[in-house]
Amino acid sequence: MGCWNPEIELMPKKDLEALQLKLFRSLVKSAYDHSRMYRDRMVAAGVEPDDLRSIDDIQKMPFMSKKDLRDGYPDKFFIAPRRDIIRFHASSGTTGKPTVVGYTRNDIENWSESLARSIVSAGLDENDVVQVANTYGLFTGGLGFHYAAERIGAAVVPASTGGTERQIELIKDLGVTAYAATPSYMVHLAEVAERMGVSIKNDTKLRIGLLGAEPWSEKMRDRIYDWTGVKGINCYGASELSGPLFSECGEQNGIHFWRDITYLEIIDPKTNEPVGPGERGEMVLTMLKKEAFPMIRYRIGDLSVADEEKCNCGRTHPRLRRITGRVDDMLIVRGINVFPSQVEYSLMANPEVGNEFQIVVERKGALDTMHVKVELKPEAFTDNIIELNAIRERIAFKLRNLLNVGATVELVEPGTLPRFEGKAKRVMDRREY
């Protein structure tokens, strides 16, 4: 396995920490000087840039959350001059508006650099042919893997999502060696290939899967390997951070978070204090080199464990264990983030919809399905089936457009969905990994 940037990747931990401190101080100064919003936050927290002497002083800094991105929609929290922004991406918001992020040229550079290091650590090089089956477009998955693979000199097949049979033909015919997708799509691919009479293990050169954007288990990793011969490499990222940014190395034993890219904290969400080594908690991420907008102590909502022990691969960057849950009610459906509040926002915009709805998420076969049951208002219930179907389709169309997920809708009679005292349990998630 090669090393894309051995100087950084193998740098002794204390030198990396010194580098982090330097980057952190410069980051905070920039945010303080250029972001009204961020300066006000720091003032309210009683912190000034000069107060930050050691990396532990990061704990004096205020947190950021998705709400900031929502309140700042689309670009009120950007600190780079508008003309320096060369890319926008958008991803799931919590209501009607998406989350918008921006990038300067350096931001794009650092994003590709980070992921390039990761995929090389996983075993890829310029001889590889990488098929990118993540969504291209406003989501960061497709272009993220595309840029990283291209950067290391691999050949990129920009397949995006869908058209599974054609994807399998391309994998066979173009000699594809690595595949970037969600783990469930990888399983789906293997199923479709089998129906086509293609054995991924024997008929293709596919050996590495860059898999992420949704939770998956060791059991699933083993299943993928035994069935297809593909080594599943766990990947992590989010548009707020850039996009897909980090992955496991060939050891497949935790995702390396490059210290010069991100300062990773794990805190106890009840006290906001750092947890002890090896303890599970809420991830807090500081993007040390981001220019377009500050991401300082961003509470991304994922729960996990960080491992500071040096990896067998020799790299001195901490490893993140598998994400074990969320602090909020966000769902992931086919790799796409879905907030129940988005569903509510969309449904309530329809005049016929009553107050109750239920989201049922299942995995029949390899892929997730999302089914939304909606109670209509009694007045809206008609005996005309054609009209009811039209109402249902209208509701579904609006919902699918907002979520970018192929959800189905079912209309149910008023009074049939469960009622709750206190917070409504809107989601029935029947999946197991």
Added chain:
Amino acid sequence: MDVAKAMKESKVNILGFTIAEGSGYGVIRMLVDHPERAHEKLVKEGFVAKFTDVLAVDMEDKPGGLYDLTEVLKDNGINIEYAYGYRNRPRAVLILRVENIDKAVETILASGRTLLDTSHFT
């Protein structure tokens, strides 16, 4: 509580009915002798129940009745949304839901047929 039980409990007689279904929901349409009582009971039991205006055409109990009537309606541009019927010897009754009730009434009466009013069913 199901619909049939509700009708039994409220001592409502179902004269004719039809069930339509599509994509997960079913609709039952009923001709009953005591519509108000039926509606009250159904709503009390948690059903979504509504009144709909339909026409009841007095028919001869012999082959060809349905065809002859629908031809008349077709020639006059009347669209039938749904229909169901029952035999009531020596005659028969056809229940019709149409888009344009007034035009349908005019057309049917002009063809020499009789429309039955509610007193016929109560």
